[in-house]
Amino acid sequence: MDYFEASLRTALRLILSADSEVLLIALTSLRISLFAVLVACFLALPAGILLGMADFPGRRLVRQLLGALMALPTVVVGLLLYGLLSRKGPWGELGLLYTPWAIIIGQSVLILPLLIHSISTSVMGADPRLSLTLDSLGANLWQRGWYLMKETRLGILAGIVNGFGRAIGEVGVAMMLGGNIAGYTRTMTTAIALETSKGEFELGLALGGVLLAVAFVLNYLLLWLQKEI
Numbered sequence: 001m002d003y004f005e006a007s008l009r010t011a012l013r014l015i016l017s018a019d020s021e022v023l024l025i026a027l028t029s030l031r032i033s034l035f036a037v038l039v040a041c042f043l044a045l046p047a048g049i050l051l052g053m054a055d056f057p058g059r060r061l062v063r064q065l066l067g068a069l070m071a072l073p074t075v076v077v078g079l080l081l082y083g084l085l086s087r088k089g090p091w092g093e094l095g096l097l098y099t100p101w102a103i104i105i106g107q108s109v110l111i112l113p114l115l116i117h118s119i120s121t122s123v124m125g126a127d128p129r130l131s132l133t134l135d136s137l138g139a140n141l142w143q144r145g146w147y148l149m150k151e152t153r154l155g156i157l158a159g160i161v162n163g164f165g166r167a168i169g170e171v172g173v174a175m176m177l178g179g180n181i182a183g184y185t186r187t188m189t190t191a192i193a194l195e196t197s198k199g200e201f202e203l204g205l206a207l208g209g210v211l212l213a214v215a216f217v218l219n220y221l222l223l224w225l226q227k228e229i
Contacts, residue, residue: 011205026210029187032100033168036107041160044115049145051116052123063120069113074172077110082176098179106173111163118159122152157225165218
């Protein structure tokens with residue numbers, strides 16, 4: 001118990017003193033995950049809105065497939081992308097493996113099904129009278145999508161926040177595609193795994209505390225959005 005208490009005090013001191021190593025790892029994680037969410041949103045917003053608006057025979061199957069992909073293990077995503085990005089892979093010439101962009105691609109692929117599913121669910125749950133009103137006004141496809149997105153913005157934002165939470169908290173993709181390079185691709189989750197295995201429990205505990213703080217901030221943000229929007 002004394003060892004744990006001492007480690008906890010050291011970890012707290014590292015956080016409160018804004019230790020340079022802790023700060024660098026945390027900022028690297030935040031930067032990579034934010035970029036991943038932006039890339040995923042660029043694809044997920046139009047796809048999710050169209051899936052929520054369209055009524056076609058295979059829509060239920062598509063949504064079931066998205067639900068299955070949401071549960072896909074991160075190491076599987078990392079393994080597939082590693083094969084694509086490695087030197088002998090089809091995208092090897094791009095030289096993306098073991099760079100932040102490799103992690104961004106991996107996290108984007110990982111959260112894309114979650115975002116599409118969340119956005120389409122929000123659009124499908126919109127007031128049906130809105131669609132009738134838009135039809136009567138002769139709105140085109142883009143206008144319908146825009147107004148439906150505005151109407152369901154709370155659900156869409158909640159899905160995006162959840163996607164960011166999953167991206168910043170995953171370890172398999174970051175470890176396999178980023179290589180855990182100090183000051184370059186080392187994220188909070190990979191650093192926690194590495195430092196704990198090295199016996200640097202205090203640093204791992206400090207990073208775990210930062211990651212927990214990020215989770216609390218995300219939860220608070222969701223509650224604030226529910227009140228403000």
